[in-house]
Amino acid sequence: MPDLRLLIVPGLNNSGPEHWQTRWESKFAHCTRVQQRDWAEPRREDWVATLDAAIHADASPCLLIAHSLGVIAIAHWAAAHPRTPTPRRRAPVSGVQGALLVAPPWLERPDAVPAVRASFTPLPMAALPFRSLLVASSNDPYGPLANSRALAAAWGSELVEVGALGHINADSGLGDWPQGQALLRRLMTGH
Numbered sequence: 480m481p482d483l484r485l486l487i488v489p490g491l492n493n494s495g496p497e498h499w500q501t502r503w504e505s506k507f508a509h510c511t512r513v514q515q516r517d518w519a520e521p522r523r524e525d526w527v528a529t530l531d532a533a534i535h536a537d538a539s540p541c542l543l544i545a546h547s548l549g550v551i552a553i554a555h556w557a558a559a560h561p562r563t564p565t566p567r568r569r570a571p572v573s574g575v576q577g578a579l580l581v582a583p584p585w586l587e588r589p590d591a592v593p594a595v596r597a598s599f600t601p602l603p604m605a606a607l608p609f610r611s612l613l614v615a616s617s618n619d620p621y622g623p624l625a626n627s628r629a630l631a632a633a634w635g636s637e638l639v640e641v642g643a644l645g646h647i648n649a650d651s652g653l654g655d656w657p658q659g660q661a662l663l664r665r666l667m668t669g670h
Contacts, residue, residue: 480603483539483540483541483576483644483667484511484540484542485503485509485544486513486541486544487512487513488513488515488543488545488546488549488550488552489513489515489518489545490550491519491521494546494648495649498546498648498649499647499653500512501657503544503656517645520576521598523552525607526548526555527552527555527606529659530553530639531560533654535557536577540574540576540578541574542578542579542666543578543662544579544663545578546581546582546648547581547584547621547648548599550581550583550613551583551585551602552609553580554602554603555602555603555612557575557603557607557608557609567578576609577667578607578610578611579612579662579663580581580592580612580614581647582614582615582621582622582646583613583626583630584622585622586600586602588621604633604634605634606633606635607634607635610666610669611635611637611666612639612666613630613631613634613637613638613639614659614662615639615640616642616643616646617640618643618644618645619644619645619646619647620645620646620647637663641658647659
């Protein structure tokens with residue numbers, strides 16, 4: 480899939496220079512970041528609309544690479560844009576070929592940002608209309624493994640448990656995150 484676009488979908492407060500998402504954006508061709516208007520005080524409607532515009536900015540198919548709240552934004556986008564395959568196209572009309580969903584947060588936890596919780600809950604619990612890998616850490620302070628398992632089951636995502644990597648962000652010290660790149664390649668090739 481040489482013309483497959485990679486769309487980076489960061490979470491709350493964006494992904495800084497040491498985050499694997501930022502490194503991948505520089506490393507891979509056809510890779511762009513979905514730029515939200517407000518990273519610090521996100522509103523679901525705004526984030527979903529911005530994601531939709533990025534997906535449809537080009538006619539070529541895309542793969543979504545999300546972290547944290549970006550994962551939740553994708554779930555809301557998918558609920559609002561279900562798959563509508565056509566007889567001549569194997570890909571959904573949306574153009575999304577798949578998604579790498581990394582470290583979804585549990586928005587019902589007591590220390591969740593109240594405005595984020597109010598805007599992004601309840602979470603859609605229907606199967607996603609595209610292939611997805613949900614990547615979870617056993618010691619994520621924002622998303623317990625049990626929550627990730629429940630989301631993967633509801634969304635029809637393949638769950639990949641990667642051990643104790645915290646929130647799988649810059650604080651995890653992953654650099655270019657080779658394990659994540661291998662998962663991305665697997666998603667791209669359909670294996």
